[in-house]
Amino acid sequence: MCLGAYKVNKERTAGFPAWKWGLLAGVIGLAAVGAAAGIRDRQNEGGRAMVMGDASEEGAPSGNMAGENEDTETKKIALTFDDGPHPRYTEELLDGLAKRKVKATFFLLGQNIEGREEIIKRMAQEGHLIGNHTYYHVDITQLPQKEACREILDTSEKITAITGQPVEYIRPPFGNWDKELEYEVMMLPIFWSVDTLDWTTKNEDQIVQKVVTKIEENDIILMHDSYDSTVKAALRIIDLLQAEGYEFVTADELILE
Ligand code: NI
Numbered sequence: 708m709c710l711g712a713y714k715v716n717k718e719r720t721a722g723f724p725a726w727k728w729g730l731l732a733g734v735i736g737l738a739a740v741g742a743a744a745g746i747r748d749r750q751n752e753g754g755r756a757m758v759m760g761d762a763s764e765e766g767a768p769s770g771n772m773a774g775e776n777e778d779t780e781t782k783k784i785a786l787t788f789d790d791g792p793h794p795r796y797t798e799e800l801l802d803g804l805a806k807r808k809v810k811a812t813f814f815l816l817g818q819n820i821e822g823r824e825e826i827i828k829r830m831a832q833e834g835h836l837i838g839n840h841t842y843y844h845v846d847i848t849q850l851p852q853k854e855a856c857r858e859i860l861d862t863s864e865k866i867t868a869i870t871g872q873p874v875e876y877i878r879p880p881f882g883n884w885d886k887e888l889e890y891e892v893m894m895l896p897i898f899w900s901v902d903t904l905d906w907t908t909k910n911e912d913q914i915v916q917k918v919v920t921k922i923e924e925n926d927i928i929l930m931h932d933s934y935d936s937t938v939k940a941a942l943r944i945i946d947l948l949q950a951e952g953y954e955f956v957t958a959d960e961l962i963l964e
Contacts, residue, residue: 782924785958787812788932792826797932803942812958814878817842817862831870836957838876848883899929905937914940
């Protein structure tokens with residue numbers, strides 16, 4: 708039922724190139740590993756060590772290995788913002804990101820799209836990654852599959868109507884994802900490795916501290932662009948970590964690597 712709905716969506720997106728479908732199918736296995744890591748992390752306060760333990764085995768700077776041609780110098784991290792767009796704070800954030808030449812990832816709620824189309828257009832134009840966060844911020848695992856599909860596909864359709872681009876990634880609210888849906892909607896989930904809890908503290912200093920003291924390369928940081936404190940904290944985090952040599956990339960770069 709979901710695929711039927713997606714075909715409609717796909718036609719309306721004026722064609723998602725076949726090679727990309729192949730790529731998407733090919734990385735689903737890889738993403739499953741990433742997803743499992745994300746879930747492990749969530750179930751485990753401090754479980755990020757496990758995730759990073761995995762990452763460091765593969766991604767540790769290999770300074771002494773001659774012939775290693777990868778750019779191990781650049782430590783990549785991703786800022787991700789859920790629940791938006793917000794009519795005021797998202798634009799402030801976009802201004803700050805543009806000034807710093809930083810790309811981020813936004814997981815949008817379908818219910819927040821209407822009337823904020825210009826903000827979404829701007830996100831796309833400025834090179835940010837736009838993902839799906841369901842329509843009404845639902846726990847996808849608590850819904851019949853048909854409704855879950857609708858939550859996701861209605862949101863994707865709205866985004867695509869604005870950007871002209873297919874939506875390939877989803878951040879499931881609460882981190883609760885049904886793997887079967889991955890095939891049904893042909894989207895990959897993106898979880899996180901650092902939860903700033905910005906929405907509970909709304910405390911700029913605490914958010915900054917939490918991130919800069921815990922950050923490691925390839926981290927995906929979870930924030931919400933609905934608060935003044937988050938926007939200010941995010942820009943401070945960028946300034947501090949850019950000075951330490953971190954590069955901010957969109958989240959797809961970290962899960963597909
Ligand atoms: Ni959310």
